[in-house]
Amino acid sequence: MPLPTPPALPQVCVCYLLRERDGRVEVLLGRKKHGLGAGYFVAPGGKLEPGESAVEAVVREVREESGLEIEASDLEARGVITYLFPHREAWTQQSSVFVCRTWRGEPVPSDELDPEWHPVDEVPLDQMWDDARRWLPGVLAGGSVSRTFAFGADLATVVGESRGG
Numbered sequence: 123m124p125l126p127t128p129p130a131l132p133q134v135c136v137c138y139l140l141r142e143r144d145g146r147v148e149v150l151l152g153r154k155k156h157g158l159g160a161g162y163f164v165a166p167g168g169k170l171e172p173g174e175s176a177v178e179a180v181v182r183e184v185r186e187e188s189g190l191e192i193e194a195s196d197l198e199a200r201g202v203i204t205y206l207f208p209h210r211e212a213w214t215q216q217s218s219v220f221v222c223r224t225w226r227g228e229p230v231p232s233d234e235l236d237p238e239w240h241p242v243d244e245v246p247l248d249q250m251w252d253d254a255r256r257w258l259p260g261v262l263a264g265g266s267v268s269r270t271f272a273f274g275a276d277l278a279t280v281v282g283e284s285r286g287g
């Protein structure tokens with residue numbers, strides 16, 4: 123008998139913008155000002171609007187949160203991460219991860235974050251969501267990610283991890 127299809131999870135997206143300066147690769151991050159994960163360093167991203175694809179959402183979120191204009195064709199899809207919050211079901215969501223190396227404009231502060239460039243080997247992992255240290259360095263080095271992370275009762279610590287987004 124076929125298994126029932128689980129309900130679709132709320133979809134979000136994130137985009138790591140990379141540039142090269144003085145022979146070092148840098149990534150655009152900012153401290154999130156409001157909402158889920160406020161205070162953590164994050165990259166531009168957010169919820170998909172109804173009817174929007176992850177690519178469309180990431181183009182819009184990058185514009186809204188950093189002021190940069192990116193083209194859908196310049197996005198590199200790097201996988202999907204599922205975040206499970208058994209102690210706060212409303213936070214459970216699935217994130218499509220992108221990298222982009224081409225854009226127009228200069229980063230400008232927004233209501234969401236003040237974007238700044240960080241060398242990829244000095245990313246502030248201790249000031250990011252707890253899962254980031256387990257996958258972000260690999261994505262910034264050119265890899266992909268397909269993982270599920272479960273958060274504990276403190277809503278901050280990863281207590282379980284499995285392969286597959």
Ligand SMILES: CNc1ncnc2c1ncn2[C@@H]1O[C@H](COP(=O)(O)OP(=O)(O)OP(=O)(O)O)[C@@H](O)[C@H]1O
Binds near residue numbers: 164205217
């Ligand atoms: C739990 N561990 C986590 N680790 C790393 N990154 C996480 C994350 N959980 C959420 N994210 C990121 O956060 C954004 C969505 O957050 P969310 O609050 O839904 O979006 P945001 O407030 O920006 O929404 P709108 O801009 O209003 O759409 C989105 O980029 C997503 O990839």
